[in-house]
Amino acid sequence: MPRLLDMPTATIRPLPVTAPSVPKHRIPRTPRTPRIPPISRIARIHRLLLLCFEESRPVVLAAFQLRYFAGIALAIASGPALTGRSVIQAVFGSVAWFGAIFYTYLYNGCMDYREDRVNGSARPIASGRLSRRTALTVARCSAAGALLTAACAGPGPLVLCTAMLLLGHAYSSPRTAWKNRTPAVMGVVFVSGLLTYAAGPLTLGVPPQSPALLLTALAMSLWMALVGAVAKDFSDIAGDAAAGRRTWAVALGERRTRVLVTVGACTVGGGFTAGALLWAPEQLPTACVVLAGAIALSVVTLAGRATDSRHERRRPYRYFMVTQHCAHLALLAQAIA
Template structure:
């Protein structure tokens, strides 16, 4: 859902700068959406297969970790989704096909045992940041529109940083035990949870404040979206800084939930404004 919102946000912002849209472009946008869904589906399902042991240590109730879904079945489905995403992307055009292939490679490298970029926070942040930029660019390219408007550039940059500086780090708070057992070197493991919470809080407020300042200067029409991110960043910072290492797992997950709710609300505000 989050990546589909990003994809269509890119389309909405591109159309605001170049409103011409033909029937062929609309069909290409649909194929692009299906392609992106398949690529993200592969990325998350493959990650779940590779995180099997850590998730069991962390007490996850996900189907793979709980044994309700066999890993072999999940891998087959994931590979099928990857193939389907490439076929759909090819129907959307050369640009979307190249971006989709890049997205699949990033998703694979993030979790694959030989690369395992998920094991270190800076590498994970880089993957997440690039995946955000690719997603915002994929929609406009499916329409044949150059993703270069100031509003699109600012929003893509700010929300990709929101993913990298906030989401990619906050997600680790509930998984520290499993990550440590698996030998991962995330910030929550190496720096400690308290210091990492401070970094997340600072990152959230910085992204929200910078987005708002940038919108005021270069894209005033994006101020409502930026205001949502700023408010969410402040709320997330409060929740993050008041959390404790001894909290139950669902409470340690709260910063990540605030991250998700904020980005959902921001994109819904953006798309709602585009419709109006």
């Protein structure tokens, strides 16, 4: 048997292993987000602000500015002459009051979006053109700006502006929800009117105590509370009932509420005219405008029916708004003349 040691041995050499050639692919880069040009950003911000302005009811904003300047006009008639400093303070006060009312109604739109959708409202939040988050951010910025400018107008306007902001917040806030019952709404509206008529004179350093100012502030604030605060609900009965609100239009019925609005309008118009004859004859033209508007509003309100469209049910509130705009414009025109 041959020896195994004498057998030739084979050397095992490792074969070179080459990796298979894999085609090299480039890793796709994440596409960069296109940069928004500054002009597009400005246009977007401008559009959002316009939507917020629309949501905050421009007609109501104008009404509060007219009340503010009516207070100033009546204060000037019985107070000292204007100075450069008082004019600047009045401008700051006007901006502050605009911001406070802007916050109040924009915040209200954020809280009422469900009812507004049931009522078929075309306002930006209810229609989906403006997000609630954006509107709330703008509203809070407006409140901060109102306080800042009110501080520049003086301590009196700052106190009144703070009170107005708290009042507007409590009106719509879910924790308080004063908007749910008509008597609470009337109280909020009445106080907000008095605050507005007092804010203008205080920016001038004039106490709001002249008979003409007191009579006008009382009459027009009652016009807001007894007429506008009730008439606004005629077009929103469905949404208010769905949200569980106990407004007079829901609790008492539309017909009875229309009678109450008519009585309130005629009472304010007649009372304002009688008060002007007795204590402030210079306010008789303004009072006559309110009396004429009260008569026209009463006719339209009593002629309304339950089958009317939402636009037709809104007619008494439009007459209320037109009347107070005309009354304040007549007052300001008389003051300028």
